[in-house]
Amino acid sequence: MSEKRLADGRVLRNFAIGQLGWSMLSGIVSNWLLYFYMPSEETIAAGMPLFITQGIVFVGMTVIGLITAFCRLVDGFIDPFIASKSDSLTHPLGRRIPFMRWFAIPFGVMTVVVFTVPGLGGELFNDIALFVCLVAFYVSLSLYCTPFNALIPELGRTQELRVNLSTYISVTFFVGTAVAYLVPTIAGFMQGALGIANAYRVTIAILAVIAIACMLLPAFTIDENTYAETEPSTTPMGASVIKTFKNKEFQVFEISDILYWIGLTMFQTGLPFYVTSLMGLDSSMNFVLFAGMTVISLVFYAPVNMMAKRLGKKKLVTFAFFFFCVAFATTSICGQFGIPPIAWGGLIAVLAAIPMAILGILPQAVLADIAECDAIESGENREGMFYAARTFSMTLGQSIAMILFSSIATLGSGGFGYRVTAMVATAFCLLGGVVFMRYREMRVLGLIGGPRSGGEE
Numbered sequence: 001m002s003e004k005r006l007a008d009g010r011v012l013r014n015f016a017i018g019q020l021g022w023s024m025l026s027g028i029v030s031n032w033l034l035y036f037y038m039p040s041e042e043t044i045a046a047g048m049p050l051f052i053t054q055g056i057v058f059v060g061m062t063v064i065g066l067i068t069a070f071c072r073l074v075d076g077f078i079d080p081f082i083a084s085k086s087d088s089l090t091h092p093l094g095r096r097i098p099f100m101r102w103f104a105i106p107f108g109v110m111t112v113v114v115f116t117v118p119g120l121g122g123e124l125f126n127d128i129a130l131f132v133c134l135v136a137f138y139v140s141l142s143l144y145c146t147p148f149n150a151l152i153p154e155l156g157r158t159q160e161l162r163v164n165l166s167t168y169i170s171v172t173f174f175v176g177t178a179v180a181y182l183v184p185t186i187a188g189f190m191q192g193a194l195g196i197a198n199a200y201r202v203t204i205a206i207l208a209v210i211a212i213a214c215m216l217l218p219a220f221t222i223d224e225n226t227y228a229e230t231e232p233s234t235t236p237m238g239a240s241v242i243k244t245f246k247n248k249e250f251q252v253f254e255i256s257d258i259l260y261w262i263g264l265t266m267f268q269t270g271l272p273f274y275v276t277s278l279m280g281l282d283s284s285m286n287f288v289l290f291a292g293m294t295v296i297s298l299v300f301y302a303p304v305n306m307m308a309k310r311l312g313k314k315k316l317v318t319f320a321f322f323f324f325c326v327a328f329a330t331t332s333i334c335g336q337f338g339i340p341p342i343a344w345g346g347l348i349a350v351l352a353a354i355p356m357a358i359l360g361i362l363p364q365a366v367l368a369d370i371a372e373c374d375a376i377e378s379g380e381n382r383e384g385m386f387y388a389a390r391t392f393s394m395t396l397g398q399s400i401a402m403i404l405f406s407s408i409a410t411l412g413s414g415g416f417g418y419r420v421t422a423m424v425a426t427a428f429c430l431l432g433g434v435v436f437m438r439y440r441e442m443r444v445l446g447l448i449g450g451p452r453s454g455g456e457e
Contacts (some may be wrong), residue, residue, distance in 0.1 A: 002455040007155040007227045012165050014218045015155060018100065020172035022145055025111045027180030028204055029137060030265065031286075032399065034406060035272050036115060037130065038064045042276050043283070047196045051119045055410070065406030067131045072399035079146055079395065080241045084409045086147040087240070092127035094224030096154075103143035104215035111136040115201050127154030136327040141348030142391060144215060147217040149387035153368035154228035160309070162365045167305050171361035174294040175266075179207065184272075188284060240385045242377065250372050250386065252439045254393050257363065259432030260321070261397025262404070264359075266425040267328055267352075269405050270418055273346075277415045278334050289345045292408060296353035297360065304357050313362045313369075320358035321379030322435025325326040325426045327351035332422035335415070366439070373444045 007015075039048040053063040082099075089095045114137050118130035152169070158164035186201035186206070203308060244250060275281050275289060308316055330351055332342040371386040404424060413415035 001425070003155070004228065005226050006157060007161060007165075011155065011222055011227065012161075012168050014221045015151065015165070016168035016172040017214050018148055018218040018300045019169040020146065020176045021104070021211040021217075022107065022141070023173040023176030024179050024207055024211040024214070025107060026141065027177040028111055028183060028207065029114060029134075031177075031180055031268060031272065032114045032116070032183055032204075033068065033134075034064060034198070034269055034402070036060065036173075036197075038406060040273060040277055043196075045370055047191075049119070049197055051197075053123055061403055062406040062410070063127055066404045066405075067134060069140050069399040069403040071131065071134040072395045072402070074135055075142055075395050076349075077392075078139055079142050079360075079388040080385065080393045082142050082146045083150070084236075084240055085449070086150060087163055087385060094228065096151045096228070097219055097224045098220065099147035100144055100215065100219035103140055104212055104219060107137075107140040107144045107215070109210035111208050111211075112201070112205045113137070115204050116275070119197065120152040138163045138241045138395070143230075143274050145293075146391055147393065149364075151224070152364055152387070153226060153371050154224075155222075156365075156368055157227075162368050163180070163305055163308050163361070166361045166365040166368075167301055169364065171298065171301065174297060174356065174360055176211075178287065178291045178294045181290040182435060183207070184283045185287050202226075214314045218257075241389075243380075244374075244389050247370065247374050248387070249373070249440060249444055250367075252435060253363075253370060254389060256321075256432045256436035256439075257390060257393040258397045258400075259428045259435060260359065261394045262401045263324065263328065263425040263427075263429035263432065265401035266405050267331065268400065270409075270421050270425075273335060273415075273418045274331055274407065274422070275345065278356050278418055279344050280335065281345065285345065289349050292346070293353045293356060296350060297357040300354055301361065302355035304361055310360055312441055312445070313366050314436070314439055316361050317360050317366065318433050318436055320355035320362075321429055322438060324352070324355040324359070324429045324432075327355065328422050328426040328429060332419045332426070352388075366441075369441075369444050369448060373447045376447055 035043065036048075037052050038054065055062065060356070084237060086095050086099055089098065093099045093101075110133065114130070114133045117133050120126075146202045152165060153162070156165040183200060183203050186203040188197070190199040190202055192201075206254050234406070245254070271290065272286050275285050276283055281286075284359060304316065327348060334348060335341065367390055374386070401431065406419050408421050409417040410425060411420055
């Protein structure tokens with residue numbers, strides 16, 4: 001087997017642009033699906049039609065909550081199948097790049113379809129259409145993102161490369177998510193001519209084209225065979241899943257990650273409502289505040305990168321969990337005490353920026369460490385399955401968050417439900433930090449030969 005080259009800066013940057021593309025599409029659905037199909041009173045007053053069944057329909061849950069949760073769970077169970085197919089793929093281009101070439105365009109197309117087809121008929125038709133379209137969206141997301149994420153430990157084959165790559169993709173993830181927050185701002189220019197719903201749809205279509213181009217860039221510019229191990233895994237899917245979840249360090253990571261995604265998704269889903277209903281700001285301020293969070297977060301990227309190499313990842317990740325709790329708890333009381341709305345927005349942006357920087361970079365690197373450690377101990381390269389399992393934790397966390405948010409948001413009046421969602425997000429993030437404290441970083445780094453930080457396991 002030929003010696004693999006270490007990825008250079010150009011390869012890492014091109015790879016990160018793929019993250020820019022798929023985070024735009026994921027951000028559009030995560031941030032605007034509820035806003036579009038379960039609009040607030042302010043959005044309805046601005047002319048947004050009601051496409052699907054509204055209100056509580058089953059044991060405290062809404063139609064949109066049930067649909068999104070079930071679709072994401074379906075996706076979560078498909079992820080291991082896709083990971084197994086990617087790990088075992090025999091193709092001249094490698095194990096990951098073929099998937100990225102084949103499914104970038106379907107992923108972008110389904111993002112647009114989610115916001116168009118469920119508005120073409122009556123209420124029942126739209127409910128069913130949203131379910132079908134959302135399942136297809138999440139499957140297409142997995143078909144691109146699971147192989148994409150599996151390349152992270154393969155391109156980041158040293159601790160320095162791993163942290164650097166995680167930094168690059170964290171930057172593009174937040175930029176992509178920030179661009180997704182531009183949807184109402186861009187749509188506002190077309191709203192008078194097209195109406196609010198169609199203005200959103202055209203905007204999403206424009207952003208989807210840009211995202212597809214970004215996702216195709218690494219698929220056509222990175223030679224996987226040059227930088228990554230492309231030897232297919234021979235372990236059957238079921239056995240691979242069992243081996244992955246039997247890894248004790250991964251168990252800790254996975255549980256804390258699920259709790260993290262519940263808290264983060266509730267916060268991100270609620271941000272448009274916090275901005276308009278609690279702070280009383282215009283919806284266009286969503287982008288301004290998230291962009292502000294992103295810019296402030298970027299300032300901390302270089303220090304986080306350096307501190308991770310010096311102190312280790314565990315201490316920083318644990319700190320970020322607990323600091324996020326401060327940001328979420330502050331959100332639950334925003335808009336009160338006579339403080340100007342823009343001041344509340346700025347405060348939350350600053351508080352959220354620091355943990356965003358840490359948790360945007362380091363969890364991917366932690367998982368790459370765990371996957372490499374497992375490969376050393378087992379003699380098998382099953383990176384795809386580890387990243388599929390992380391996609392499952394994101395999927396499960398976001399599913400639970402959607403159910404909780406869409407149900408809790410209906411409580412009380414005057415924005416009371418939105419405040420409760422922020423407190424629930426705080427509780428989940430706190431628990432996630434407590435769980436992650438059980439991660440034995442020293443053991444993992446000792447096995448893979450990485451730099452060891454001082455202190456506890």
